[in-house]
Amino acid sequence: MLKKGEVFDVASKTIYWMIASVMIAVILLAFSLILVKYKNNLTYVSPKLEASLIAMRFTNIPECFAYEDPETDRVYPGIIDLSKFNPEQMEKCYKTSSAKEINFKLRLENKGIEVITDKYYNNPAQNNIGAAQGPFLLPLKVMVKDYNTVSEDTLHFEVQLKI
Numbered sequence: 105m106l107k108k109g110e111v112f113d114v115a116s117k118t119i120y121w122m123i124a125s126v127m128i129a130v131i132l133l134a135f136s137l138i139l140v141k142y143k144n145n146l147t148y149v150s151p152k153l154e155a156s157l158i159a160m161r162f163t164n165i166p167e168c169f170a171y172e173d174p175e176t177d178r179v180y181p182g183i184i185d186l187s188k189f190n191p192e193q194m195e196k197c198y199k200t201s202s203a204k205e206i207n208f209k210l211r212l213e214n215k216g217i218e219v220i221t222d223k224y225y226n227n228p229a230q231n232n233i234g235a236a237q238g239p240f241l242l243p244l245k246v247m248v249k250d251y252n253t254v255s256e257d258t259l260h261f262e263v264q265l266k267i
Contacts, residue, residue: 155206155263156242161198162210163246163259168197171249184259186215186250194219209262212248214255224264 164181166172171185189212200207203223211218242261247254 151206151265152240152242152263155208155240155261155265158198158206159208159242159244159261159263162208162261163244165197169193183247183249183254184212184257186217186248189217189219191219194221203264204266206266207264209264211260211262213258213260215248215257 162168163184164170164179166179169184169188171180171183172178173180189210194210198208198221200221200223203225205223207221207224209218209220209224240263242263244259244261246257246259248257
């Protein structure tokens with residue numbers, strides 16, 4: 105049989121271990137949340153960087169707007185073939201499945217021609233460049249080949265993030 109002092113000792117140990125297990129659970133939860141936040145900070149990719157990397161395809165590959173010499177099949181990155189700068193080519197080049205992906209509106213400044221991706225929506229409420237999800241501009245100096253002439257122009261990428 106247990107004596108009075110032994111009963112109190114067993115009860116106090118039970119209370120101690122209940123409090124200790126709650127504290128250990130809280131500490132483990134806090135530690136796991138800190139690790140998740142740290143991992144997310146390490147793997148964060150800026151939306152502007154991601155959009156810039158995607159936008160490189162428009163001027164660097166022949167399936168988009170880059171000029172490809174028909175005789176040598178050489179691709180000239182940074183030179184836009186004006187005959188390819190149309191909505192049909194944009195449809196082949198970059199197709200998104202929803203407005204929740206990065207969408208673009210490309211505009212040649214001197215030529216005044218623009219093409220947009222299939223899910224790009226002109227939302228004037230989001231035209232604040234500082235807005236977290238609003239569109240922002242990425243200008244790029246390019247050369248434009250129009251038949252036998254080559255001229256300098258600025259290609260503006262209006263990037264629309266997730267709507």
